[in-house]
Amino acid sequence: MAKVSKKSKHRLRTERRYAAASIANWIVPTAGALSALVMGAGTYAQLLRPAEATPIAAAPWLLAGGALGLAGAIWFGGPRAAIRVGDAGLAIERGGALQRMPWYAITSVSVSGDALIAEGKDDTGANCTLRVSRTKDVNVAGRIAAEASARIPNVVNLGDEGFGYDEQAGDIVNLEPLHLAGRRCTASATAIAFESDARLCPKCERVYHHAHLPAECACGAALSG
Numbered sequence: 775m776a777k778v779s780k781k782s783k784h785r786l787r788t789e790r791r792y793a794a795a796s797i798a799n800w801i802v803p804t805a806g807a808l809s810a811l812v813m814g815a816g817t818y819a820q821l822l823r824p825a826e827a828t829p830i831a832a833a834p835w836l837l838a839g840g841a842l843g844l845a846g847a848i849w850f851g852g853p854r855a856a857i858r859v860g861d862a863g864l865a866i867e868r869g870g871a872l873q874r875m876p877w878y879a880i881t882s883v884s885v886s887g888d889a890l891i892a893e894g895k896d897d898t899g900a901n902c903t904l905r906v907s908r909t910k911d912v913n914v915a916g917r918i919a920a921e922a923s924a925r926i927p928n929v930v931n932l933g934d935e936g937f938g939y940d941e942q943a944g945d946i947v948n949l950e951p952l953h954l955a956g957r958r959c960t961a962s963a964t965a966i967a968f969e970s971d972a973r974l975c976p977k978c979e980r981v982y983h984h985a986h987l988p989a990e991c992a993c994g995a996a997l998s999g
């Protein structure tokens with residue numbers, strides 16, 4: 775019989791990364807192109823107008839508005855704008871920065887018109903809302919709906935909405951192993967001094983001290999030490 779190595783106890787954590795169509799491809803051509811046009815007009819009016827022409831009062835505002843819009847378009851629409859869904863929860867990736875919303879910190883997953891909306895807190899405790907277009911980002915919305923329903927069913931309210939999606943879509947990304955020493959037990963607030971004392975809910979990734987492990991996680995999953 776094959777020996778089970780200690781390492782295999784640590785499940786490989788992965789997530790899927792989706793270039794977000796409704797952010798990257800929709801905002802960039804419209805907001806980006808418009809901003810560039812506005813900035814061009816502002817620049818012309820402010821800097822290049824003939825000396826004898828009447829100054830255009832709105833020019834500085836056109837310039838500022840154009841630059842702001844362009845910065846927004848770059849921030850939201852850079853080539854690396856993406857959404858990630860996996861063991862670590864949901865993540866919004868913008869221009870190299872990653873904002874993570876762990877499953878256990880998500881307080882609501884719902885639909886409103888075309889949008890699938892996940893609300894909660896990110897891993898720094900700041901409020902976080904992720905909106906995904908169900909028609910433009912079919913595969914992201916579908917995976918979020920499926921994983922949220924399986925992992926955190928108590929806060930998912932999708933009614934009878936259907937979410938067909940391609941399960942193979944998205945690039946699989948391996949996640950760094952979690953470091954749990956220094957965290958606090960969800961049930962007892964006991965500080966976890968050693969990695970070996972920590973127990974992780976496999977569905978929502980809440981952390982518990984092994985001596986205070988409840989039979990059932992706050993997400994509803996059954997736990998065993």
Ligand SMILES: [Zn+2]
Nearest residue numbers: 975978991993
């Ligand atoms: Zn859990």
